[in-house]
Amino acid sequence: MKLLEFLKGERKKSASVAKERLQIIVAHQRGHRGQPDYMPMLEQELLEVIRRYVKVDQDAINISLDSEDDCSVLELNVTLPNRD
Amino acid sequence: MAKIIVVTSGKGGVGKTTSAAAIATGLALRGNKTVVIDFDVGLRNLDLIMGCERRVVYDLVNVIQGEAGLNQALIRDKRSENLHILPASQTRDKDALTLEGVETILGSLSEEFDYIICDSPAGIERGAQLALYFADEAIVVTNPEVSSVRDSDRILGLLSSKSRRAEQNREPIKEHLLVTRYNPNRVDDGDMLNLDDICEILAINLIGLIPESEAVLRSSNQGVPVIHDDKSDAGQAYADTVSRLMGEDVPLRFQHVPKRGLISRMFGGGGRR
Numbered sequence: 245m246k247l248l249e250f251l252k253g254e255r256k257k258s259a260s261v262a263k264e265r266l267q268i269i270v271a272h273q274r275g276h277r278g279q280p281d282y283m284p285m286l287e288q289e290l291l292e293v294i295r296r297y298v299k300v301d302q303d304a305i306n307i308s309l310d311s312e313d314d315c316s317v318l319e320l321n322v323t324l325p326n327r328d
Numbered sequence: 329m330a331k332i333i334v335v336t337s338g339k340g341g342v343g344k345t346t347s348a349a350a351i352a353t354g355l356a357l358r359g360n361k362t363v364v365i366d367f368d369v370g371l372r373n374l375d376l377i378m379g380c381e382r383r384v385v386y387d388l389v390n391v392i393q394g395e396a397g398l399n400q401a402l403i404r405d406k407r408s409e410n411l412h413i414l415p416a417s418q419t420r421d422k423d424a425l426t427l428e429g430v431e432t433i434l435g436s437l438s439e440e441f442d443y444i445i446c447d448s449p450a451g452i453e454r455g456a457q458l459a460l461y462f463a464d465e466a467i468v469v470t471n472p473e474v475s476s477v478r479d480s481d482r483i484l485g486l487l488s489s490k491s492r493r494a495e496q497n498r499e500p501i502k503e504h505l506l507v508t509r510y511n512p513n514r515v516d517d518g519d520m521l522n523l524d525d526i527c528e529i530l531a532i533n534l535i536g537l538i539p540e541s542e543a544v545l546r547s548s549n550q551g552v553p554v555i556h557d558d559k560s561d562a563g564q565a566y567a568d569t570v571s572r573l574m575g576e577d578v579p580l581r582f583q584h585v586p587k588r589g590l591i592s593r594m595f596g597g598g599g600r601r
Binding site: 257258259260262263265266267269270273274277 | 473474477478481482485488489515517518519520521522525529530
């Protein structure tokens, strides 16, 4: 069986696939850590408003909340499509 | 003042109760006055793993609701006089647990014991949050498997935001990784996440590595925590974990497939997969 696999060319080991997938999902989860519960909703609604005026993709919007000392900054990043 | 340690994982079935029972027993065997609390209200199982299911009279919820005193509910372990078990309720719903009730119980236990081990229910709901809220340290039980690792990361998020230490801006909960059901043969085949990868992804300190072992089922069948089986690989791995928890520097075992000698290679048949 091993020989057969070798002859067919080494397949990608499933454990390394698992590692790659986990690194991506964990990084994503950590990005949302410590955010208030309303953030996903806020992100969704902001996207809807922007979409009324400009055609943007679901993942073209990035929102984050950073706290420094006594003030919080809500950062909104929207990648607008190229004007042709 | 007792040290409060929560055994948690997010995902179910990864070995929380097995680990809580083994670690609490190990701490008691090493001379520490230890109590292990089952927080899984509605689905208690710690009593079965500890082999005291027929001696449960009162439980955690009875104590919180003032129907029984703490000393009436605590069950002394048959094998170690340093160890007590506080079982969960079988019948009540999980809302019977209150933050104030848990705080009062932990406060009284704290005066009497050196270690309080909280066996968390699965999930990230109320029961799990209460189990970890007052913790000083956390043991995050993880299997080398994608859903378990992801859920462990979620729990790490809760530990750093939804605990008393986090809310009071105190020194954060000390987080330890306990990898269970590890199979070095499958790791070598490339079909199981290896230990270094899990440590890298979760980025917390490793406290122990428990190999996949037949001894675990054998022990739970008998209601004897696996750490009592000191001939078994899992029993020894838990003993190492307890030593590390007590601050000792113990080398890691069971990470690799044991090298087979000439005799066993000639007569031992195929390797176990």
